[in-house]
Amino acid sequence: xxxxxxxxxxxxxxxxxxxxxxxxxxxxxxxxxxxxxxxxxxxxxxxxxxxxxxxxxxxxxxxxxxxxxxxxxxxxxxxxxxxxxxx
Numbered sequence: 595x596x597x598x599x600x601x602x603x604x605x606x607x608x609x610x611x612x613x614x615x616x617x618x619x620x621x622x623x624x625x626x627x628x629x630x631x632x633x634x635x636x637x638x639x640x641x642x643x644x645x646x647x648x649x650x651x652x653x654x655x656x657x658x659x660x661x662x663x664x665x666x667x668x669x670x671x672x673x674x675x676x677x678x679x680x681x
Contacts, residue, residue, distance in 0.1 A: 642657065
C-alpha cells in the first residue's frame with residue numbers, strides 16, 4: 595500500500611515543508627494546465643480561462659461561447675452544472 599497524493603496535495607505538502615521551489619513548480623503546473631485547458635476547450639467548442647492554484651487546488655474556468663450553449667458531455671459531472679453559463 596502507498597499514500598497517494600494528488601498534485602495539489604503535493605503542492606500543499608511542499609508549502610508546509612517550506613520548500614522555496616514550490617513557487618516555481620506551481621507556476622510550471624499552471625502553465626501546463628492552461629495549455630491543456632485551452633486544448634480541451636478548442637476541441638469541445640467552449641472557452642476557458644487560465645489555470646490557477648488557489649484555495650488548495652488547481653482549476654480553470656470554462657465558459658459557453660454563446661448564450662444558451664449546453665454543457666458539453668465531456669464536462670458533465672465534474673462541477674456543479676448549475677454554474678454553467680453564469681456570469
